[in-house]
Amino acid sequence: MRLLYALLLSGVILFVGLSVALPDATLVAGGLTIAAAAVGLVLVNRTQRIIAMLLIGLGIASVLIGVALGGTVNGRDLLSVNQDLIGMLTAVSFLRLITPSEPTTRTRLHGRLAVLRTALATHALGAIINIGAVGIVGDHLRGRTALRLPDAALLSRSFSAAAFWSPFWAAAAAATTLVPGANSLVLLLVGLGLALAAIGLSVWDIFRLWGRDLPAYTGYSLSWALVRVPLALVALVIIAHQLFSAVPVPRIVLIAGLGVTLLGLLIVNGRGAVRSLARHAKHDLPQLRGEVTLFASAGVLAVGLRMLFPLFELQLPVSEFTVPVAWAMMLxxxxxxxxxxxxxxxxxxxxxxxxxxxxxxxxFVLAACIGWGVSTAVGPITGLTMLLSSRYSIDSVALTRRNLVYLAVVLVASWPALLLCAASV
Structure with a gap:
């Protein structure tokens, strides 16, 4: 079953990539995504299965109600089930093969500068390899003892802020799939500025949490080996998007991520490059079954909502998507x-x-990415919170309560960021 699942996800990656040149290949990718969701329901745990089945049920019910009310069914729309997002998410996981898992430089910084360096290192890794960065940095910080709450708060804030700007996150892929046409350069510049401001402001709370132990803190080292892949990929995606603006960003990210991974493996491993890719596809892709099943199920729900909502005359209290509306949507x-x-x-x-x-x-995409990032940090049952709870025995309620400080910082700082975004487009 796991081998079948790995083959289905590999097929999604392949056909999403092919859809750059052959648009109808996305329909095949959509069919494979639905098949992967069906197999995933067998592989995921009971809680994830219930959530996925609820989302799928609501999506199918919405389609059926829409048809009963006179709506029309479009086969292409029915196969638009977040396959671009899932293809990107699974393709980006290959970057772990060329990302160093341990610091390559010896630390000389202590105290506040070490806290800030750890935050930036987590952010840089998280922007590219997603939640795997939390495990890499968290395991190093834990050492032979338990991970402490200040480090857990630092990890969650630094990691989740990457959603504000990174094209390698599911946040940007999901939002641009739902509302295509965003300016990726504006998103990157404004979102990155907000992320750095949020991290910079919220680390003062981390300083206070460490108290008397702060001067001895060494944290996680930041090195050129750690940031060169993120920098190269971001530059490649931005340049490619400017040259091929009609190609959806998730597809560009997918191709860029696989291309850079293959090139890196060829340089380091030569003939073993293809073998490494195949091993990752077979053994590591099925580890993403929880996220993939959730995103595919949410894609089915989105199909139903897109069909159902236009049939009702929902009277919103506003008539234009302004900065206050975007901020309220994020909230x-x-x-x-x-x-x-x-x-x-x-x-x-x-x-x-x-x-x-x-x-x-x-x-819209910037507001959605900010909302997604903050939700990841403060939600008591998000993937990030559950990882920190299960892997490091962090109290999820205590972490959520602690991160309310971070929430307040972002709510304030996001207003001028949204204003700047609106003025730039």
Whole structure:
């Protein structure tokens, strides 16, 4: 079953990549995504299975209600089930093969500078290899003892802020799939500025948490070997998007991630490069079954909502997608996360609600990415919080409460960021 699942995910990657040149290949990728979701329901744990089945059930029910109310069914729309997002997510996982797992330089910094360096290292890794960065840095910080709450808070904030700008995150892929056409350069510059400001402001709370132990803190080292792959990939994606603006960013990320990985493996491993890729596809891709099943299930829900909502005359209290509306949308995503709703679900819901307003894609995607990132840090049952809880025995409620400081910082700092975004498009 795991081998079949690995083959299905490899097929999704292949056909999403091919859709850059052959647009109809995305339909094959959509069919493979649905098949992967079906197999994933068998492989995931009971809680994930219940959530996925609920999302799929709501999506199918929405389609059936839409048909009963006179809506039309489009086969292409039915196969638009987040395959670009899933293809990108699984392809980016290959970058772990060329990303160093341990610091390559000896630390000389202590105290506040070491805290800041650890935050930047986590952010740089998290921007590319996603949640794997938390395990890499967390294992190093834990050493032979337990990971402490200040480090857990630092990891969650530094990692989640990457969602504000990184094209390698599911946040950007999901939002641009729902509302295509965003300016990736504006998203990167404004989102990265907000991320650095949020990290810089919130580390003062981490300083206070460490108290008397702060001067002895050494943290995780930041080196050129650690940041060269993220920098190269971001530059490659931005240049490719400017040259081929019609190609969706998730597909560019997919091709760039695989291309850089293959090149890196050929340089380091030569003839063993293909073998390393095959081993990762067979053994590591199935480890993503929880995320893939959730995203595919949310894709089915999004299909239903896109069909159902236009059949009702929902009277929103606003007639234009402005900065205050974008900020309120972001806040709604965060509040939903606090009660256990995953951002991949909330972004599908707010996209369907905002569709009648004809939102500017860049402003919508930035607000969605900020909402997704903060939700990841403060949601008590997000993948990040559950990882820190299960792997390092961190109290998820205590971590959520601690990260409310980070939430307040981002809520304040995001307003001028959204204003700047609106003025840039």
């Amino acid at each position: 709604a995503m965060i509040l939903l996360a606090l009660v256990g709703v995953h951002p991949v679900v909330s972004v599908a819901v707010v996209a369907a609600l905002m569709h009648p307003l004809g939102p500017d894609p860049t402003l």
